[in-house]
Amino acid sequence: MSVTAGVSDTIIAIRDKLRGKIGQTKVKRYWPGRAPEWADDAHEDGDIQLDRLAALEQAFPRQDNSHIVKKDDARLRRLAESKIDNREEVRADHRRIRQAEIVSTIEEEARRQERFMQKYYHKGAFFQADADDHAATAGTDGIFTRDFSAPTGEDKMDKTILPKVMQVKHFGRSGRTKWTHLVNEDTTDWNNPWTYNDPLRAKYNAKMAGMNADISKPKGSKKLKDWESR
Template sequence: MAARGGVNAKGENAPQPVKVQRYWPGKAPKGVTDYSSSEEEEEEQFERQKETDLITSVQKVEITEQEAASDRRLRRLKEAKEDSTQVIDRRRRHLEDVEKEDIQKDQLHVIEALQEVELDDAAEIRRRQLKRDRALEIRRQEEEGLKALEEEERTQTAQVEEEEEESDSEETSEYETDSEEEEQISRKLLKPVFIPKAHRETVLERERMKELEEETERKRLRELEERKKESHAMVEEHVQKSLQKEVSEDTGLQEIDDTDGLDEQAEYEEWKLRELRRVKRDKEERLAREKERDEIERRRNMSEEQRTKEDMERIKKQREEKPKGQYKFLQKYYHKGSFYMEDDNQILKRDYTVPTPDEVGHKEILPKVMQVKNFGRAGQTKWTHLTDQDTSTKDAPWNAKTEINKRTISKLGGFHGGFDKPTAKKRKS
């Protein structure tokens, strides 16, 4: 509740309670009548016009012509109004003239452009016609030149044949004269004639070579395709044979043996030999199983230390029985490898001590100076081997016989003349 000023019943000023009206969105307040939008707009326009009239209204006063003529301000306003009217008219006329000139210029540009396009088209047509006429003239001249050349060659050939026939019946001097004339004719230079590209031998030869290369490539591709087909056929045949073999093994079908009864005595001997071998093989397998069983039983009755000792002895015996290779004099050493040596691969069981083909057979017969490794190379060694060489050096500072070294050595243990027991030393002291 709000309050406003007022007078109470006693005539004193006192605030009076006023009920505040609450407004809701989308709902018109109480006491407000609905008006159309057009009526509201008319009322607003009327109010604005009224305010404008109040602000801009000027009191109109009647002025006579004599007063207007005598009033300098009115006269000045009138002259300014006339001047502004003249300036506006002059500017408007100037703009109209400029627009007319621009329109005329645009029209002239369009006409000139059309004329230039027409002239360019006509010139292009005339230029093409001249090129076509020139090409036809050149072709006609070439054809005439070819015809003239062929005619000249035929004439020369006929003359040469006639001269050869005449030379047979004439004397030797006349023959020499005719031969000189023939040489002059043969030395006659021919006029160069243009040959079209389609008729040139180089172009034709190039095309033939290109066709030959393409044919060779096609042939190679055909052969490759045929080899692929043959490989596929071989693989398919192999797979079919494998499948047939598996099927025959699964079914247990065997080929019929039709050789029985041909030689009964030989067949009996073969059967007897097979039976003896089978009996011997069975006996050996039985003895091996019994021996293995006895060995297992024996090792089970042994202690862990005894089994370990027996294993080590067996390994030592195997190593001793294994033949060891012997290196030759100054033979190059190659590392034997450390990994995968326990595999049963046959290549790992070869002898690594065998010399390579680059090794010299007997280096002990070489001169003493050549009995070094990599003789004559950048990595040549200085000594044959170090077993008979003293490679120790005495140039170190601690090996020099100086007073400092003597005092240092005298303080080191193990460098004195004798050794006394500590107990004896204490007793002496």
């Protein structure tokens, strides 16, 4: 037996084997959404397509005992495929919503009482208490856990024991103001045109609605009166 004859026999055997698989694929019919019997080997290899078909089979089970042939609804199948594809996203959204509900039920800490004439520092629009990446792998810094409303510098001193003249901001400086705080002072500018009630302003106010007469029920039109009298 020559080498050429051996190669030819091998090629013929492979061809017959392939033809047998192709013929088996054409002859055997399988239910849509269910893997064929000859695809068990591919399923063992972890075929993603077959996993999706198995999930669809669970969503739409085949009724073997039914004598009525039912057509597969493409819309429902697409909906099931989208649900299977987005299953992990839905679970992640559910976890986020659940976590938000748990956090909302936790009692918030009482705001710290600030001292007299203490400076207020806003934490900023870009304040971060958590990690700055989506995967939360970078972690957070210990500085974010500090109390940003705590007094610092001159604010640690009790200014209530100071004389009245010293209870101002920037005492002894050229840029100091004569005002202490809004609770103690009335900073309304009565010379402002919007607050000064001169004759021109009084005439303008008199033309406003509800200034001359009491607010009463509208009289209505003639058609409405005729309709009510019927």
